[in-house]
Structure formats: C-alpha cells, structure tokens
Amino acid sequence: MPTHTFILNGKRVSVDCPDDVHLLWVLRDLLGVHGPKYGCGLTVCKACTSLINGVSVQLCGVLVGDLKPTDEVLTIEGLPGSVGKALHPLQQAWLDYDVAQCGYCQPGEIMHAVALIEEAHAAGRRVNEADLDSFRNVCRCGTYFRIREAIKAGEQMMIDQGLLKKPNAYDPILPGRELKREHHHNRAAR
Amino acid sequence: MATSTDPLIERPVSRRRFIAFLVAGPTLIAAARLERPAAASAAGVPTSQPVDEYDLSDLLNDAAAPTANLIRVVIEKDGSVSFAMPRAEVGQGITTAAAMIIADELDVPLSQINITLADAEPQLVFNQLTGGSNTIHSIYDPLRAAAAAARGALLQAAALYLNQPVSQLSTAGGAVLSSLGQTVSYATLSTKAAVSKNTLVKPNLKPHSAQQLVGTPQRRIDALAAVTGTKVFAMDITPPGALPTMVCRAPTLNGSARSLNNEAEILAMPGVTDVAVIPHSAHINGGVAVRAATFGQCIDAIRAMQVDWAPGTAEGMYASDVESQLIKSELPMTPALGDTIDERFVFNFRPGDPLETNCAVAVVTKDSAEIWSSLKAPIWAQEKIASLLGMQVSQVTCHVTQGGGSFGRHLFADAAFESAVIAQKMGKPVKLMWHRADNFRQGRVHPMCTSRVRMTYSGKNIIAFDQRHTSVATDFSHGLGEILSAYAATLPDANSLGYSQSIFLLTACSPYNFGPTTQLLEEVYPYDKFNTSSVRNIYSPDVRTAGELMVDKMAALQGVDRYQFRRDYARDARMVAVLDKVAEAADWGRTMAPGTAQGIGVHREYKGYAACVVEIDCTPRTVNRVIPNGYGGPRVTKVTFVVDVGLPINPLGLQAQMMGGSMDGIAQALSYSLHLEDGYFLEASWDDTAYTRQWNTPPDVNVIVMPPTTNEPGGAGELGVAASMAATAGAYWKATGIFPTRFPINYAEPLWFTPYPTVPPIPASPTTEYASVIAQEQADKAAGRRAEREKHAHHTTRHAHHSAKRKDH
Numbered sequence: 001m002p003t004h005t006f007i008l009n010g011k012r013v014s015v016d017c018p019d020d021v022h023l024l025w026v027l028r029d030l031l032g033v034h035g036p037k038y039g040c041g042l043t044v045c046k047a048c049t050s051l052i053n054g055v056s057v058q059l060c061g062v063l064v065g066d067l068k069p070t071d072e073v074l075t076i077e078g079l080p081g082s083v084g085k086a087l088h089p090l091q092q093a094w095l096d097y098d099v100a101q102c103g104y105c106q107p108g109e110i111m112h113a114v115a116l117i118e119e120a121h122a123a124g125r126r127v128n129e130a131d132l133d134s135f136r137n138v139c140r141c142g143t144y145f146r147i148r149e150a151i152k153a154g155e156q157m158m159i160d161q162g163l164l165k166k167p168n169a170y171d172p173i174l175p176g177r178e179l180k181r182e183h184h185h186n187r188a189a190r
Numbered sequence: 191m192a193t194s195t196d197p198l199i200e201r202p203v204s205r206r207r208f209i210a211f212l213v214a215g216p217t218l219i220a221a222a223r224l225e226r227p228a229a230a231s232a233a234g235v236p237t238s239q240p241v242d243e244y245d246l247s248d249l250l251n252d253a254a255a256p257t258a259n260l261i262r263v264v265i266e267k268d269g270s271v272s273f274a275m276p277r278a279e280v281g282q283g284i285t286t287a288a289a290m291i292i293a294d295e296l297d298v299p300l301s302q303i304n305i306t307l308a309d310a311e312p313q314l315v316f317n318q319l320t321g322g323s324n325t326i327h328s329i330y331d332p333l334r335a336a337a338a339a340a341r342g343a344l345l346q347a348a349a350l351y352l353n354q355p356v357s358q359l360s361t362a363g364g365a366v367l368s369s370l371g372q373t374v375s376y377a378t379l380s381t382k383a384a385v386s387k388n389t390l391v392k393p394n395l396k397p398h399s400a401q402q403l404v405g406t407p408q409r410r411i412d413a414l415a416a417v418t419g420t421k422v423f424a425m426d427i428t429p430p431g432a433l434p435t436m437v438c439r440a441p442t443l444n445g446s447a448r449s450l451n452n453e454a455e456i457l458a459m460p461g462v463t464d465v466a467v468i469p470h471s472a473h474i475n476g477g478v479a480v481r482a483a484t485f486g487q488c489i490d491a492i493r494a495m496q497v498d499w500a501p502g503t504a505e506g507m508y509a510s511d512v513e514s515q516l517i518k519s520e521l522p523m524t525p526a527l528g529d530t531i532d533e534r535f536v537f538n539f540r541p542g543d544p545l546e547t548n549c550a551v552a553v554v555t556k557d558s559a560e561i562w563s564s565l566k567a568p569i570w571a572q573e574k575i576a577s578l579l580g581m582q583v584s585q586v587t588c589h590v591t592q593g594g595g596s597f598g599r600h601l602f603a604d605a606a607f608e609s610a611v612i613a614q615k616m617g618k619p620v621k622l623m624w625h626r627a628d629n630f631r632q633g634r635v636h637p638m639c640t641s642r643v644r645m646t647y648s649g650k651n652i653i654a655f656d657q658r659h660t661s662v663a664t665d666f667s668h669g670l671g672e673i674l675s676a677y678a679a680t681l682p683d684a685n686s687l688g689y690s691q692s693i694f695l696l697t698a699c700s701p702y703n704f705g706p707t708t709q710l711l712e713e714v715y716p717y718d719k720f721n722t723s724s725v726r727n728i729y730s731p732d733v734r735t736a737g738e739l740m741v742d743k744m745a746a747l748q749g750v751d752r753y754q755f756r757r758d759y760a761r762d763a764r765m766v767a768v769l770d771k772v773a774e775a776a777d778w779g780r781t782m783a784p785g786t787a788q789g790i791g792v793h794r795e796y797k798g799y800a801a802c803v804v805e806i807d808c809t810p811r812t813v814n815r816v817i818p819n820g821y822g823g824p825r826v827t828k829v830t831f832v833v834d835v836g837l838p839i840n841p842l843g844l845q846a847q848m849m850g851g852s853m854d855g856i857a858q859a860l861s862y863s864l865h866l867e868d869g870y871f872l873e874a875s876w877d878d879t880a881y882t883r884q885w886n887t888p889p890d891v892n893v894i895v896m897p898p899t900t901n902e903p904g905g906a907g908e909l910g911v912a913a914s915m916a917a918t919a920g921a922y923w924k925a926t927g928i929f930p931t932r933f934p935i936n937y938a939e940p941l942w943f944t945p946y947p948t949v950p951p952i953p954a955s956p957t958t959e960y961a962s963v964i965a966q967e968q969a970d971k972a973a974g975r976r977a978e979r980e981k982h983a984h985h986t987t988r989h990a991h992h993s994a995k996r997k998d999h
Contacts, residue, residue: 017484018460022955025484029434034426035419037594039545040626041489041955044819044875047545061956076419087418094417098409098842101850102281103416104545104594110417135884136820138876140545140595141281142853143846144887 009078019065035076056115076107093154101141210339222335269377280593283843295337310568310588338393347383407842441948446470461487542725546594552609564593571603627874636725637662727908738916776803776830785809789921796905851910
C-alpha cells in the first residue's frame with residue numbers, strides 16, 4: 001500500500017492507504033482528525049471545508065494520492081496555530097456572536113470564511129454582501145445571519161491584528177450585482 | 191438584534207408546588223420531581239378549542255410528572271456542579287439554559303457547571319423524550335427545586351462547619367459566606383453535605399427577582415467546542431474495532447434487499463472487511479451493509495454492488511397520486527351559514543434532514559450491546575434494540591451523543607437500530623453512517639398534506655372558521671418515548687386515532703375570534719408506507735400558513751389592513767402585544783418598491799406567541815439570479831420577529847431559535863421539498879432540496895424577545911417556523927399578485943437540478959487532479975484572473991449538466 005506524506009496543521013504526517021481514498025476519510029478515519037465533518041460527500045454542503053495551501057477546498061473531493069509532500073493541509077484544529085494564537089479572530093467572532101447552534105457545520109463555515117476574507121483582501125478590497133451571498137456552506141440550523149455578522153466582525157479583528165494587508169479601497173455593495181461564481185473544478189459524477 | 195427583559199410586575203403564579211430529595215451518595219446529590227399539575231383553568235375566551243385548556247406541553251409534562259424525581263444535581267468534590275440531562279441537545283440550546291437555571295439557584299458561576307446528556311434510563315419511563323419543544327418547560331421547575339435543595343443542604347452543612355446559624359449565612363460565587371466574613375467553598379462542603387439516606391426536603395426557591403442569569407442573554411456553553419472542532423458527535427466516537435459502515439439502499443422507497451450477487455468481488459475490494467444483507471422492516475431501512483477501513487471505501491463498495499431488490503412501499507407512485515388520495519379523503523365541511531371564501535392548499539413532501547446524517551456506533555457482543563447516537567427517545571431505542579438483538583434491556587446501554595441537528599428526525603432511532611443489527615450480524619463493532627443521498631431519499635420526511643380552509647362571513651363579521659387538514663400519516667411509533675406506548679402506536683388505527691389526532695388537537699389552533707372554529711385532521715396510508723416524523727413543528731407550519739393566507743384574503747375582501755385585521759380579531763392580550771410590537775419594529779405599512787412587499791404572520795403554541803413580518807423581493811432581477819447548481823428565486827430581504835414565550839430563560843438562545851425557525855419557514859414557503867416520482871424522491875443533495883442558503887438569507891434579521899409575561903418558560907425550538915412561513919407566503923402574494931396555494935412555491939417549476947441515478951444509490955465523490963487545480967488557483971490569485979476564469983468554468987459545467995440530464999444507469 002502506498003505511503004502518502006503531506007503537511008497537516010503544520011506537522012508532517014505519513015499515512016498508508018490506497019491513492020483513491022478521499023482526504024476527508026484519510027483524516028477522519030485513519031488519522032483521527034475529526035474537525036472536518038461529513039455532510040454530503042459531494043462537495044456540496046461544505047461541512048468538510050479546509051484549506052490546502054491557503055485555498056478553500058472540500059476534503060471529500062480531494063484524493064490523497066493527489067497530494068504532494070509539500071502540500072499544506074489546514075483544518076479547524078490547526079487554524080489557531082496558523083496565526084500563533086489560542087483562537088483565530090474568526091473563531092473569537094463566532095463566539096462573540098454566539099453563532100453556533102448544533103455546531104456541526106461551523107468548522108467548515110469558519111474555514112471558508114478565512115479563505116474568503118483573505119482572498120478579498122488579496123484582491124485589495126473588503127468582503128462585501130455579494131461575497132457573503134456566494135457562501136455555499138449549508139447550515140441547517142439556519143445561523144446564516146449570525147455567520148454574516150461574525151464574518152464582518154472577524155474581518156475587522158483580522159485587520160486590527162495585522163493579519164491582513166490594508167485594502168486599497170472599500171468595495172461598495174453594488175445593487176443588482178450578480179452572485180460571485182463558484183469554482184467548478186470538482187467534476188461531480190452525475 | 192434587540193433584547194427586552196424588563197420584568198413584568200404582575201405574573202400569574204405557577205400552579206406547581208415542589209418537593210425535593212437529598213439522595214444518598216458520596217457527595218451532595220439533590221433531586222426533585224413535579225407533583226401532578228392541577229387541572230388548568232379555562233382560558234375564558236369566546237372561541238374555545240381543546241388547545242386552550244391543555245396543550246401538547248401539558249400532555250408531555252403529565253407524562254413526565256410521576257418519574258421526574260430522577261432529575262439530579264450533583265455537587266462534585268471540586269465544587270463544580272454536574273447535571274446529566276435526560277434530554278437530547280441537538281442545537282436548540284437546552285444545555286445552556288439548564289446551566290443558567292442551576293447557576294442562578296445555586297449561586298455558582300456558569301463555568302463551573304457541567305451538563306452532560308444522560309444515557310437511556312428506563313426507570314425514567316416517559317420522562318426522557320425530547321420533543322414538542324417541551325424540554326425547558328418540563329424541567330424548569332424540578333431543576334430549580336433540585337438546585338435549591340442542594341443550596342439549602344450546603345447552607346446547613348456550612349452552619350455546622352462554621353458554627354453559625356443559617357440566618358447569618360448566604361451564598362455567592364460557589365461558596366457560603368457568613369456575616370462575620372468567613373468563606374467556605376462548595377468544594378469543602380460537597381462531602382460534608384452528603385447524606386447517607388434519602389431525605390425529603392422542602393426547597394427554598396429564589397424569587398424570580400433574585401435570579402441573575404435567567405432572563406439575560408448568555409452565550410452557549412458548548413460554543414468553544416463547536417468553533418474549535420472539538421465538539422464530539424456520534425461519528426467522532428471510535429471504540430476499539432469500530433470501523434466505518436454504510437448500507438447500499440434500494441432504488442425505490444423502502445425497497446428490500448433480497449441478495450447480494452457479487453459478494454466475493456465486494457469482499458475483495460480495498461479496505462472492505464464484511465458485508466451483510468439487512469432486510470427492510472418497519473424501523474430498519476436496510477439493504478446491504480458493508481464495513482471497511484474508511485467510509486470512502488464503503489462508498490466505492492456500495493457503488494460496485496449488484497443487488498436483487500424487492501419492491502418498495504410506494505412503487506410507481508408520484509406526488510400527484512398522493513395528492514389525489516389526500517383530496518379524496520378530505521373530511522367534509524358542514525353547510526355554511528353565510529358567504530364564504532374557501533381554498534385548498536397543498537404542501538409537498540419535504541426533508542427532515544439535519545446536517546449530520548443518521549448515524550450510530552454499535553458494539554455488540556454475545557451478551558451486551560453498547561450504542562452511541564443522538565437519541566431523542568433513548569429509552570424506546572434501548573428497549574427496541576434489546577428486542578431486536580434478543581437481549582434483556584439491562585444488557586443494552588444507549589449513550590445519547592450531541593446531535594448535529596434534529597428537526598424531529600432523531601425522535602426515531604433508525605441508525606441506532608440498524609447499527610445494532612449490523613454489528614450483531616457481522617459480529618464486529620461498527621460506525622454506521624447514512625449517505626446524504628440516502629438520508630434524503632430513504633430518510634424520514636415531513637408528510638405531504640392538504641389543508642382546506644373556509645371562512646364564513648356576514649357583511650363585516652366573520653362568523654365561522656373551518657379547516658380540514660388531510661395528511662399522509664405521521665409516524666408516531668416512537669410513542670411517548672418508551673416501548674409500551676410505542677407498541678400501542680403501531681396497533682391498527684392506533685397511530686392515527688391515538689397519537690396523530692391527539693397531537694393535532696393539542697397543537698392546532700386558530701388564534702382568532704372567528705366564531706365557531708373547527709379544525710379536523712384526516713390521515714391517509716399506513717404509518718409506515720412513507721418514512722415520516724414530526725419534522726420541526728409537524729402540523730402547525732402548514733395549518734397556520736393556510737389559515738393566515740385566508741386571513742390575508744379576508745382582510746383584502748373587507749378592505750382592512752392585514753395587521754389591523756389580525757389585531758381586531760386577536761383572541762388575547764399577549765397576541766395583540768406581539769402584533770403591535772412587530773408592526774412597530776418592522777415599520778409595517780411602509781411604502782415598498784414594485785415587486786417587493788411585506789407579509790405578516792402570527793402563531794400561538796407551546797405556551798408562547800410569535801409574530802413575524804417579512805419583506806420579500808420578487809423582482810425579476812432577484813428571481814432570475816443565476817445560482818450555479820442552486821435555486822435562487824424570490825428573496826426574503828428582512829425578517830422582524832417578535833416572540834413571547836412566557837418566561838424567557840436565555841433571550842440570546844431564543845433569538846437563535848427564532849432566527850433558525852425563520853430560515854426553515856422561508857425554505858418551506860419558497861423552495862425546500864422532495865419530488866416523489868415513480869416510487870422514489872428525486873433529491874439526493876443539498877443543492878437539489880433547496881434549503882435556505884446564504885443567497886436566500888435575509889441580510890437583515892431582527893428578533894425581539896418580549897419581557898416575561900408568565901412564570902413558565904414556553905417552548906422555543908419549533909415556535910419560529912409557522913409565523914415566518916405564513917408571513918413569507920403572504921408577502922409573496924402581495925408582491926406578485928399570485929395567491930400561492932401550493933408549497934413550496936417553486937415546486938412546479940422546471941427542475942433546477944439533474945437527479946442523481948438510483949442505481950448505484952449513492953453518487954461517487956467528485957475527484958480531480960487536485961494538485962494542479964491548487965497550483966492553478968494560486969497562480970490565478972496572483973495574476974488576479976480569477977473572476978474571468980470562474981465565469982468560463984461555470985458556463986462549461988452548466989452545459990455538461992444539461993447534456994447529461996437524466997442519463998442514468
């Protein structure tokens with residue numbers, strides 16, 4: 001059986017398993033990392049969202065065989081460490097706004113929010129309403145509104161703590177602006 | 191969000207009296223039970239319905255009363271306080287509310303209170319059912335009594351220890367203080383206050399005015415675990431040897447596996463250890479189970495299985511067949527004594543799925559079984575598992591895990607039953623998890639129903655209100671949470687006559703003075719033809735949406751404003767109060783742009799009142815938004831929600847429940863459903879079922895909690911759905927001019943998704959050359975070309991989907 005090596009939450013890990021097992025199961029079933037949750041296995045619900053090399057991805061759509069030894073996988077467990085704090089500002093914002101109900105989707109929500117904010121700021125702007133509307137993560141408890149509030153507050157904390165570069169200009173919410181398109185690099189087997 | 195917690199000066203006195211016990215143990219243990227409540231007095235309103243005197247909350251309370259003495263509060267040696275709650279926490283915030291109640295009564299910081307979920311304890315009999323939004327209503331008084339008894343015992347122990355009279359002692363911050371300035375911690379007193387024999391005591395409850403936490407907004411006690419990914423759900427528990435296990439399910443609803451025709455091939459697949467055929471039965475969906483090193487390998491194995499299937503329970507059926515049957519079975523109206531408006535509304539099947547799919551861990555040996563699952567009726571589950579496995583009840587342990595949502599789904603223990611049977615058959619521990627596609631297609635749903643409403647009027651006067659609700663049978667075979675009443679619910683006609691009718695009568699209500707009011711339920715089909723459950727607030731969202739739309743219609747006919755009309759006919763002051771508050775806070779009647787409108791809905795249930803105003807945007811620009819692989823449609827842009835639950839324990843948690851209930855209401859009005867075609871549901875993914883997503887979410891939500899109006903906390907978990915669903919439907923009428931009679935409103939639109947095949951029953955997880963995608967993403971990001979490329983990617987994907995439409999098998 002092949003051995004796969006990659007960086008998980010800042011530490012190099014190796015795991016023996018076939019190439020065609022999805023990373024969600026490698027983490028949950030073989031490595032005992034339970035932060036990323038299963039909600040569909042179709043990259044639809046986003047409960048398993050984590051970051052690979054800083055990009056928001058669904059682990060249920062990534063084969064372990066496709067990872068390189070230098071690839072950095074960051075799950076909710078490694079998020080505080082990635083900023084050298086006990087809690088990432090977004091986790092703190094989630095607490096401040098008492099976002100979670102059952103909490104099952106929240107690790108995925110937070111991980112995607114981190115990527116969304118970083119991406120907006122890399123493009124020199126702040127997160128806007130269209131970005132929030134583009135968020136596909138399912139929360140069946142319906143905490144959506146508090147998620148929106150927490151993202152805005154968390155973004156401000158990230159700026160205040162110097163975790164983001166200052167945006168060039170505020171990007172106002174344009175009325176009637178189309179939703180941000182989603183990536184479709186995952187070929188759903190329909 | 192606004193919170194209002196001003197105390198009301200005069201509140202009705204609770205009719206309950208208290209006794210409590212000190213229970214023998216190594217540290218102080220206090221317990222309390224309720225006396226059976228006295229009969230409630232009549233509500234004294236002109237339009238009287240059964241629900242006025244005695245509602246579902248009372249039924250569940252009475253069922254709980256005789257054995258509630260096992261509500262135990264333990265003072266641990268370190269001074270912390272433990273309470274093993276005989277209820278399921280599934281996100282509704284009951285553990286936080288319970289901690290607040292205990293902290294207040296015992297003068298202990300919230301952080302020192304540990305709430306766990308109790309294992310199934312058959313001696314609790316009826317009192318371990320989490321349903322009907324009843325938890326806080328039923329445990330509030332006994333929990334206070336137990337905590338107060340504990341505080342009393344701590345004071346007594348301190349009096350001896352400090353050689354001071356109790357009158358000179360007080361409690362604060364987890365310690366007893368004396369008037370001389372001495373302090374002795376609960377840790378020190380925990381063993382000194384312990385008793386060696388059970389003792390009856392009269393607890394000295396604090397007056398509401400002395401409560402410091404109850405009524406104030408408090409954050410959830412499990413929030414840190416949730417946001418750090420450390421909250422433990424059933425699938426995060428791995429006893430030694432418990433390997434991932436899934437089931438290959440039938441292509442049609444409740445089909446049964448006859449045989450697996452390529453067992454050797456499946457057993458030879460990577461990671462696979464065992465397979466077992468599990469026949470379908472009333473409480474076990476069944477199919478062919480496979481156990482493997484990873485869930486991914488279970489999925490691969492299921493997709494490779496060749497199974498012979500026996501037909502299901504709805505073979506060849508379409509939603510239109512069910513609708514015909516419902517209409518045929520509708521109970522007749524009595525002749526009207528005036529002019530009438532009369533409409534029938536159709537409510538389609540919709541899922542009861544939480545985000546966590548059905549799942550359970552089972553370790554079964556020759557003479558014992560241990561199960562972990564989110565169970566709202568754990569005693570019933572334990573008793574039933576014992577009978578399925580041929581064991582004594584005492585040989586079965588059922589641990590109640592934190593649930594990733596429920597919405598009525600976990601009243602049943604489908605996964606727990608299945609996991610136990612599979613583990614026994616394989617002779618190995620299993621971690622059983624349902625695939626999402628199975629959860630939608632074979633899991634429990636909200637029953638399809640019709641609701642016909644006739645309002646009779648004479649000039650300006652409404653003189654009668656009649657509603658005939660006709661529904662696919664709701665499965666109440668969990669009974670009141672233990673096996674005797676559950677068995678009774680499966681007897682011929684008993685499910686409908688004994689349970690459905692009772693629940694309907696105890697929950698249905700028209701909160702208006704419309705004169706003689708009749709609301710009748712008729713059910714069709716046996717309870718196990720479709721897999722149903724009391725999906726969040728079972729009858730009320732549909733009953734009330736139908737009723738409220740007719741109220742809107744009558745108001746229009748009479749030329750009266752919709753809010754004013756409701757106010758004119760409101761049955762009591764609490765309803766008027768929530769109506770007035772919501773109208774004021776929502777700026778009711780403000781001028782709205784063309785294609786947008788306000789809608790209003792009210793609801794009364796679970797000892798509480800709710801009023802909701804929504805604003806909806808039905809302009810073409812919004813309705814025609816392109817949502818990749820998703821449904822956009824009209825958007826509710828603002829929700830104003832006012833709730834009066836009697837005595838609010840945690841306004842922040844209440845606001846959360848009303849916010850979540852509103853997302854449910856919006857979804858059920860506009861988009862969330864299952865399409866029954868040819869014996870199975872087409873939907874297999876969240877994109878298909880179109881539950882509310884961020885692009886459907888109102889960017890403006892304001893939930894207002896009314897100040898206390900009684901001494902009793904009412905239910906909250908389900909209260910938010912009916913009023914918001916009704917308000918959304920009414921707003922849609924106003925905005926579009928189209929009076930909606932079929933729900934969800936988008937049901938008859940062309941499908942926005944391509945149904946997944948039914949063979950194999952679950953789709954493959956997507957795969958891609960990920961390394962290159964990630965590399966490309968990063969390059970794009972650097973080059974700022976992302977937006978352009980996304981547009982292109984989207985275009986090709988849609989094209990591919992269309993050309994693949996229904997290209998099954």
